[in-house]
Amino acid sequence: MDFKNFSMPYSINPDYAQKVAYFSMEFAIDQALKIYSGGLGFLAGSHMKSAYNLKQDIVGIGILWKFGYYDQARNHDQTLQPTWTRKMYSFLQDMGIMYQIEIHSAPVWVKVYYLAPEIFHTAPMFFLSTDVPENDHVSKTICHRLYDANESTKLAQYILLGKGGAKLLDMMNFERDVYHLNEAHGLPAAFYLLKKFGGDLEKVKEKLVFTTHTPEEAGNEKHNIFMCHDMSYFSGLSIDEVKTIEGVEDDRFNHSLCALRMARIANGVSQLHGVVSRAMWSKYSKICEIKAITNAQEYKYWADKPLYQSKDEDDSTMFDFRKKHLKKRLFKIVADQTGNLFDSNVFTIVWARRFAGYKRADLLLHDKERFEKLLNNPKYPVQIIWAGKPYPMDYSAISTFNGLVEESKNYKNMAVLTGYELALSKSMKQGSDLWLNNPRVPREASGTSGMSAAMNGSVNLSTDDGWIPEFAKHGENSFVVPKADYENMSVYDQDNYDLGKLYEILENEIIPMYYDRPAEWRKVQQTAMDDVKIAFNSDRMADEYYKQIYIK
Structure with missing residues (x-):
């Protein structure tokens, strides 16, 4: 040439x-x-x-x-x-x-x-x-x-x-x-x-x-x-x-x-x-x-095609089987990195993106009592995984990452992964049931990770920022923290408000639906997959x- x-x-x-x-x-x-x-x-x-x-x-x-x-x-x-x-x-x-x-x-x-x-x-x-x-x-x-x-x-x-x-x-x-x-x-x-x-x-x-x-x-x-x-x-x-x-x-x-x-x-x-x-x-x-x-x-790169195929053929058995298979693949990475054996039948939350202060990686841990209750619930078991790369000179973000690592040592159902690049990102989107996104509103310009998560049957739980207002229908294709009067709230009050709402939605809506009403949960997954495929495809x-x- x-x-x-x-x-x-x-x-x-x-x-x-x-x-x-x-x-x-x-x-x-x-x-x-x-x-x-x-x-x-x-x-x-x-x-x-x-x-x-x-x-x-x-x-x-x-x-x-x-x-x-x-x-x-x-x-x-x-x-x-x-x-x-x-x-x-x-x-x-x-x-x-x-x-x-x-x-x-x-x-x-x-x-x-x-x-x-x-x-x-x-x-x-x-x-x-x-x-x-x-x-x-x-x-x-x-x-x-x-x-x-x-x-x-x-x-x-x-x-x-x-x-x-x-x-x-x-x-x-x-x-x-x-x-x-x-x-x-x-x-x-x-x-x-x-x-x-x-x-x-x-x-x-x-x-x-x-x-x-x-x-x-x-x-x-x-x-x-x-x-x-x-x-x-x-x-x-x-x-x-x-x-x-x-x-x-x-x-x-x-x-x-x-x-x-x-x-x-x-x-x-x-x-x-x-x-x-x-x-x-x-x-x-x-x-x-x-x-x-x-x-x-890009849909072609990110979406799991067999998952879409089973959805399009209305084969719920194959759809659930495929999602479980994707979870097992992710859990091999979890076991390899942390020594924790996760269960593909258990509801799995993932928070994965760049570690930056306004993205509030450790927000759920701000209420330790509620966090412990979430991870130790015998009726509705939960697994949770974090990953992301702090900027190497952002010592506050690195401290947050390391704090999560220390906390994970207390739980067999909590993991923090390293090497958050394209391959791991794809595995986490495929293997998660819930994609957690809780930036401080309106600090997130777009936040695209939830798009590719939805292309893999992972349901978004998010604060109402970035692309979410254009996509989200609460309870139909995702779950959204209702907006408060953020402009007149202190950062402390905003964090507390969002934290309370995240736990309410998790405890009262999302987790009971996943375990008690699986057909309803599958409908949310599949609606999200349909809604994201064209409107949020980079073509x-x-x-x-x-x-x-x-x-x-």
Whole structure:
């Protein structure tokens, strides 16, 4: 393949002829390609798979992380130990392209690897690396760890993704109509284009679209503008010129705000998040329109087909048998990691996602007495499993994880698993009866894990946030904590309210239905499977991006 004059390797569906480059810090494509940390990557991976399904004219641009995010190992006492191991990928093709970009006023060499569509059934994808002999040691480390804790390394990573990705398209003579930033990490691409277009911001706006994933302003990244300038983030623009574009007088450069001012259009990742984002940014002038396209997950990758087949054939015996089989497969992993033998006849709750404060991993344990009662109920036995990767420098989240590990030593029906990546995520969605999701409202922009759980007959129990208001019908396809007046409640009161409601729904509705009215429970499972299959399949999402965002 001639990468100097690249062309799409498959024929394009004329409905999706707009030429798009999709920039993302992480992509969860397959268990074998460890270049992701969590939800942002799961979303981007599903998007690339659906782009392939629909034969859209889109390519993905990311970074080849030498050590991935991190490997989740254990200390001798079972607590969390982050480790970093070099990753090797024989299926990526060295494109034979190397070029330089400026980072910190110095030239840095960039090498590029290609993921062909037929490997994992994705759009064509390009991964950038600075880990080459021509670079000094510091430059080599830019692509070592996803979300590196060092601030200057992190900014260098954004420059590599944005500026490096935009330059790659030029190196390949591969013209794109749309530069889609999945979060603001790739924003240096906009400044690269601004320089290329001789400072014409309107020309940049014609090409740039932006997806925001953060529902509160404090969560959007800000860095010292002088540091960004010294790092060559702005492709030669002066600080005054950048401030004129960003429109803020202080010295904190707000990446998301600047993206909203340089893009033609932006979107939130659920309908509720769209509302929250428009309200949040409305106090600023000159920002682009913010639409909403609800996140989704690829049905073909995530859904258990035999489970759907038995549902469609109305074979309840086979449906229950298949679900039990999936539970047994998960419980082998539980036994291997923890030494606990779980029972496929017992109601099984799973909480699994990134460990972050607002997601409240250990909320059920805030009422120890009720938690003990739940796990020791002889009439309605329960098993519960946790998994998830805290950010390796988030010591509060690691402490929560380790606290759960310590607590699990007191129960044979409680387990905390490590290695929460695509494969384990799939096993947990297949093997759980209930997918527990209890973020603090309205902190969860979308929260896609419950979608792929529902594709495997796992019923959602959730606070009413993210995608849930668009999907949930309480008692029919899921169970939802009724919203309170969260805005006027303290965090303490909100946690107590949600905790009380979660236990009420578990004790009075969900668990009795599972044991006493199995046909009713099966109906909830199957309704969820039907409701999630089309509305929350990423083919729908990829189609909406073209129709609402890419095509002018």
